[in-house]
Amino acid sequence: MKELIIPFESVILTEAAAADATESVVGRLYCIEYRPNDVDTNADLTVTCVGAGAVSKTLLVKANAGTSDCWFYPRDIEHAVSNGAALTATAGGDRECPILQGVVHVAVAACGATTIRYGTIIIYWEPL
Numbered sequence: 001m002k003e004l005i006i007p008f009e010s011v012i013l014t015e016a017a018a019a020d021a022t023e024s025v026v027g028r029l030y031c032i033e034y035r036p037n038d039v040d041t042n043a044d045l046t047v048t049c050v051g052a053g054a055v056s057k058t059l060l061v062k063a064n065a066g067t068s069d070c071w072f073y074p075r076d077i078e079h080a081v082s083n084g085a086a087l088t089a090t091a092g093g094d095r096e097c098p099i100l101q102g103v104v105h106v107a108v109a110a111c112g113a114t115t116i117r118y119g120t121i122i123i124y125w126e127p128l
Contacts, residue, residue: 002125002126004023007120008118009117009119010039010117015112016109017108019105019121020104021105021123023103025100026100027099028100029125030097030124031072031074032060032073032121033071033072034070034119034121036067036068038117039065039118040067040111043119044061044062044065045106045108045121046107047059047104047105051103052101057099076097099128106121
């Protein structure tokens with residue numbers, strides 16, 4: 001398993017922060033660790049993976065992410081083989097680790113407007 005560490009910071013008097021990973025990845029997402037450091041409790045977190053042709057896949061959206069370190073395990077719902085539009089998932093079943101193909105991007109809204117705010121996202125992933 002590999003980890004991809006993405007630090008982010010908001011600038012003074014700007015409530016938003018954004019950061020891109022320093023490398024492109026191809027693999028399966030296992031989990032996302034959120035370390036808010038001094039980011040405000042009402043911060044909204046969005047993690048995406050931007051691939052070829054600027055196609056963006058949302059990996060995680062968390063409103064009011066809080067001020068405690070936490071882990072998230074995003075999963076995709078499978079589609080039926082006979083009908084690509086039909087989802088096979090039932091309550092708690094048929095979930096797969098999302099595929100990563102591109103550069104992971106982190107956007108955090110409402111970090112806190114009074115000072116510079118720092119945080120970190122860590123992506124744990126398996127290469128394909």
